[in-house]
Amino acid sequence: MKTCLVVDDSRVIRKVARRVLEDIGFEIAEAADGMEALAWCRAAMPDAVLLDWNMPVMNGIEFLRHLRQEPGGQGPTVVFCTVENRIEAIREALDAGADEYIMKPFDGDIIAAKFAEAGLL
Numbered sequence: 001m002k003t004c005l006v007v008d009d010s011r012v013i014r015k016v017a018r019r020v021l022e023d024i025g026f027e028i029a030e031a032a033d034g035m036e037a038l039a040w041c042r043a044a045m046p047d048a049v050l051l052d053w054n055m056p057v058m059n060g061i062e063f064l065r066h067l068r069q070e071p072g073g074q075g076p077t078v079v080f081c082t083v084e085n086r087i088e089a090i091r092e093a094l095d096a097g098a099d100e101y102i103m104k105p106f107d108g109d110i111i112a113a114k115f116a117e118a119g120l121l
Helices: 011-023 034-043 060-069 087-096 108-117
Strands: 003-007 027-031 048-051 077-082 100-103
Touching (some): 003 011, 003 034
Parallel strands (some): 003 048, 048 077
16 A cells, blocks of 8 residues: 655644545555654655645755655655645745645545546556
């Protein structure tokens, strides 16, 4: 079974994302910020990461830049899921190594489509 790390400081968002991703066949791990997510990735690199931008301790962009430098860190498909909608923010995320970018609020169809496009379903 493929694993997805859901990284968001909102417990509600993590819960909703968990439900959606489990329904499409992922095993889920959760992290509340980028630092916690990086520690998780160092212990067990996931197949995918659903990543928020604005979080305490370490934000999504910082996490992504660190992740891509880790051994095996090029492997996970990273889907940014955020309220950041400025074209500059989207470009920054993609330049930092994000594979996809979706806006909050999201629904199951949007997430499933992005993970299917990435070849994970």
